[in-house]
Amino acid sequence: MTTALRQFTLFAVTLVALFNVSSVSAEVRMETVMVPMRDGMRLTTDIYRDDAIKSAPVALMRTPYNKERAKAVAERFAAAGYVAVVQDNRGKFASEGTFFPYDNEGQDGFDAVEWISKQTWCGGRIGMWGSSYVGATQWQAAVEHPPGLTTITPTATFSSFYPPLSRSLIIATTISMTGICHEPGGHRDVAEWRLGQVH
16 A cells, blocks of 8 residues: 555544534634735634643544534544644635635645644644535646645545636636626626636
8 A cells, every 4th residue: 555545534524523422522722814915915814722732643634614613523533633624715704805716726725735744833744625615626736736735535526627617617708708607687797707606
């Protein structure tokens, strides 16, 4: 078994175990910080950890769906001895910037992982978890080779980024050029349609 497969298996087993924990018994504390990206934008980030643990592996989620929705799972990670970090994507909720689907996820993912790797509570190993668009943020971050990222566990997402994106781009371009982008009761612009395609 390769090292990468062993790491993935261990992380996946940990995820399953976390869902079987009936209650959070550790002293888990949550802190919200603004993490700077390379272009100066700051992304709102929640850090869940037990202060009794000085340094631990980190489980990171980057999401456009509101970081607060991951609170229960993040608390379970922290109770199990990890540091959980949940970050709203650029332009979503309290994060600065403008959200353009898939546009900044690689660079922002690299910057988030790099920032985490420099924190005293980071044990040096960082994994990412989540599904759907959150799974895609993992693939895009991993391609950038950020320091300390050892594991990704994307689920319910694509593994080949370009075919789904190119199909969406072709459809949006066709609609834009032919002027057929409308809904019953009124016109809907292409930018609004494109944002509606992200799930």
